[in-house]
Amino acid sequence: MMNKKSKKILYIEDDPDARALMADIIRYQGYTYIEASRGLEGIRLAKLHKPDLILIDLMLPDMQGSEVTTHLKSLPELRDIPIISLTGASTENVREYVLTAGCDGYISKPINVNEFIFKLEEFLAGKREFVPPEYEKEFLQRYNVELVERLKRKVSELESLNKNLSRLNADLIASREELANYNDLLFYLNSLANYLRTLNDPQKLIKILPERIVEGFHLDRCVIFKHDPRHGTMDPVSFFGEFPSSPQGMSLPFSDQLLQLVREEGGLLWIKNYHQMVEESLQSI
Structure with a gap:
């Protein structure tokens, strides 16, 4: 039993x-x-x-x-x-x-x-x-064909998944690098702010600031302009970096569009991409 x-x-x-x-x-x-x-x-x-x-x-x-x-x-x-x-x-x-x-x-x-x-x-x-023996071979062949087809589909799914994972990994690496750069910039900004606090001379501050910004943020160039509301222009007072031609003595029209843009950016206009400049007068800098 x-x-x-x-x-x-x-x-x-x-x-x-x-x-x-x-x-x-x-x-x-x-x-x-x-x-x-x-x-x-x-x-x-x-x-x-x-x-x-x-x-x-x-x-x-x-x-x-x-x-x-x-x-x-x-x-x-x-x-x-x-x-x-x-x-x-x-x-x-x-x-x-x-x-x-x-x-x-x-x-x-x-x-x-x-x-x-x-x-x-x-x-x-x-x-x-x-x-039944007379049908066994037929069903075995059909089963093997289905196994191969399912295997091919799974391989295709795994390849697609691997591509997605590779893209995700690349995005994560890029994000990690951006975060590291951002942390470096924050550290530099903090150090720069502490240094600027030690300067009692505004003219000296304006003179050295473009150089510190170019070196710390790895920019091509930096210009500090002074707005002349009477003539509607902006004139460079301090600059550093590589320029097509010297900004010295350059006087650029200060349009209402540019004024609004500078106001929106809190007085600091950071141009990351030359081709994205909306103000034609800036393209000569």
Whole structure:
């Protein structure tokens, strides 16, 4: 007589309601119940517990149940464990398909509890189902083709994922570099501010500030202008860096558009891209 308490049954199914129902059925019959919600988890638990029987759903979130079955049957220590496909799939020839993948039996959902228990005990006692020999080669070829197609899709998905990860990694590196540069600039600004506080001469401050800004912020050039509201111009009073021609003596019209722009920027106009200049008069600097 079968000692049910010593028998372990592993159920691989992603539906929590189906797992709860199966847990009640199997435990009520006196068997030890083990469950997994994903294919890889099921493989791990099968290796760990070496159950006496495995029930598996065909559709799992990470792998096909048929793929899990084929893998388990390839492991010498697990190949003799009966694997029964328990699925509601209505695909044509689904029974032949799962048996070709390596399953030892097929039970369709929804189950009749009494019939299910009877079949369960039959499989535990040694019953096995097979594809008729005249159809075995045909279904094996179809199964292998489907395996190859799924493998190609997974490789394509992994390549796409790898590209996305590479782009993300590049963005992270760029962000890290920008943050490092930003921290350096903050440190330099703080040091510059502390130094400027020591200067009591405004003219000296204006004279050295462009040089300190160019060196600290790695800019091409810096010009400090003085606004002449009477003539509507701006005249350079201090500058440093590389210029197409010397700004000395240059007098530029100070338009209402430029005045508004300077006001919006708090009096400091920082031009990062020459081509983005909206004021034509600035393009000569």
